[in-house]
Amino acid sequence: MPTTIHERRRPTRKRHLPSVRLVGGEAQRSRRRRAEARPGLFALDAAAAAAACLVTGLAHGRWIVPLVVSAVWMICLGVQQAYGRGCRTGTEERRRVVRAAGMVVAGVGVIWWFTSSDQAARDGLATVVVATALTIAFRHVRRRGHPSVQRILVVGPAKSSAELISKIRRSNGCGFLVVGACLTDPAYAGEVTARGVPVLGGTGDAAHAVHQSGPDVVVVMPCPELDAGRLRALSWQLQGENVELMLAPVLGDVAAGRIGVQMVAGMPLLRLRAPNLSRPARIPKTIADRLLAVLALLVLSPLMLCIAVVVRLDSPGPVLFRQRRLGYGGRAFTVLKFRSMYQGSEKRKAELAHLNQNHEGLLFKIANDPRVTRSGSVLRRYSLDELPQLFHVAAGKMSLVGPRPLSAQASAYTEEMKRRLLVKPGLTGLWQVSGRSDLSWQESLHYDLSYVENWSPSLDLKILLRTVSVVVRGTGAY
Structure with a gap:
């Protein structure tokens, strides 16, 4: 029998815990917050269903079908667990609402099949459409006003736990807050505490840590110390605390669309689909890249002309900086940028090598680089020096979204970098x-490889939308 939560709360256990300030009864407060949130969300969905019924009824002058569909709508939201613990992120919330809408539409279709009543089908479909739109809209407004944060307790090795904490913070939390960690190697707790997260003991202290920190989810990082038996016992303990258990895969940064689950001999196995790197799949991307690049060049040509004049007047030298870099398939090409440094700056690399903040990679980045001109600092901050590369995109040598082209020294590329x-x-x-430049070389390489492995049109669109915000803020630009 696994040890229960209450059995682990004996005084002798406390001597193994680090000297951190724990909040007693946080688990009870966390459960109370979750319980209080559900009635408000239910009332909001009920208001959306009532509004959909009212809109459809007034529009068509018929009320029976809208009333029935609105009631069924609320039932289907419950069936799809739209009020469940896992419905924390906006994406998952919308997915469950849409699935509920699909159930109602299927029901309307079945009724239409047996009754052949086009009028009832139209009323039902109209009510579903309005209810879905209003439910998503109401929930979005509520989430913006009262952001839902999912509290996480991390269990596993110090290094992988610290990496997860860093990723969550770089993603602006992404709806998660790490409230503590239980480590398989407490001797390296400094890697986690350096990121402002308290270490609440070893893996054997996980149940006690749950009681103290009140997480919504326990995330277990892959490690040999936590075998199937221990994970099963931990899941039983968490069930009593109404806390979810998540298992991080050994291979991280894999898009959800590439992962499938298949049962083999009663055991679930993860099926990992190969990256989508075929040329036919990328034809729409290539066409869109070239069309958007040409359009951007037409719109931005006055700005680019002004930048060229400013660069030329600010310091002696050519307007454009040219450098050989590696492109698709390892083929070298000449990259064009607006010159942001004084002429001859490449020759000063040796004397400034001690200031380089990326010694371990191919990047040469210096904060407050003395070689950067006055106009160059502005161009770099808002990435305006990169605008001439739109010509490369229009010519098919580059894409709007992809890994940045690096040095043309192919011999310096490792097998990992060649991907x-x-x-x-x-x-x-x-x-x-x-x-941007705030990242280490290994972090930059990690993100580039993640893009290559998980590319999709939706990922490109997300990156383009995020680029606008990053450029306006000038984050990590130097």
């Missing part, structure tokens, strides 16, 4: 919208 060359380099990318 960046499986796609066209981009004007912006996952690396750029995740920290």
Whole structure:
């Protein structure tokens, strides 16, 4: 029998815990917050259903079908667990609402099939459409006014736990807050506490840590110390606390669309689909890149002309900076940028090497670089120096979104780095919208490889939208 929560709260256990300030009874307060949130959400959905019924009834002058569909709508939201613990993120919330709408539409279709009443079908479908739109809208407004934060307790090795904490913070929390960690190697607790997260003991203290910190979810990082038996016992303990258990995969940064679950001999196995790197799949991307690049060049040509004049007047030298870099398939090409440094700056790399903040990679980045001109600092801050690369996108050598093109020294590329060359380099990318120059070389490479492995049109669109915000703020630009 696994040890219960109350059995672990004996005094002798406390000597194993670090000297951190714990909040007693946080688990009870966390459960109370979750319980209080559900009635408000239910009332909001009921208001959306009532409004949908009212709109459809007034529009068509018939009330029976809208009333029935509105009641069924609320039932289907419950069936799809739209009030469940896992419905925390906006994406998951919308997914469950849409699935509920699908259930109602299917029901309307079945009724129409047996009754052949076009009038009832139209009333039912209209009510579903309005109810879905209002429910999503009401929930979105509520989430913006009262953001839902899912509290996390991390269990696993110090290094992987610290990496997860850093990723969550770089994503602006993404709806999660790490409230503590239980480590398999407490001797390395400094890696976690350095990120402002208290270490609440070892893996054996997880149940006690849940009682003290009140998480919504316990995330277990992969490690040999937590075998199937211990994970099963932990899941039983969490069930009593109404806390979810999540298991992080050994291979991280894999898009959900590439993962499937298949039962083999009664055991669930994760099926990992290969990255979508085929040329036919990228034809729409190529066409869109070229059309948008041409359109951008037409719109931005006056601005680019003004920048060229400013660069030329600010310091002696050419307007454009040219450098050979590697592109798709390892083929070298000449990258164009507006010159943001004084002429001859490349020759000063040796004397400034001690200031380089990326010694371990191919990047040469210095905050407050003395080689940057007055106009260059502004161009770099808002990425205006990259605008001439739109010509490369229009010519098909680059893409709007992809890994940044790096040095043309192919001999310096490791096997891991060569995977960046499986796609066209981009004007912006996952690396750029995740920290830009504030990231280390390993972090930058990690984001580039994640993009290559998980590319999709929706990912490109998200990166482009995030680029606007990053450029306006000038985050990590130097």
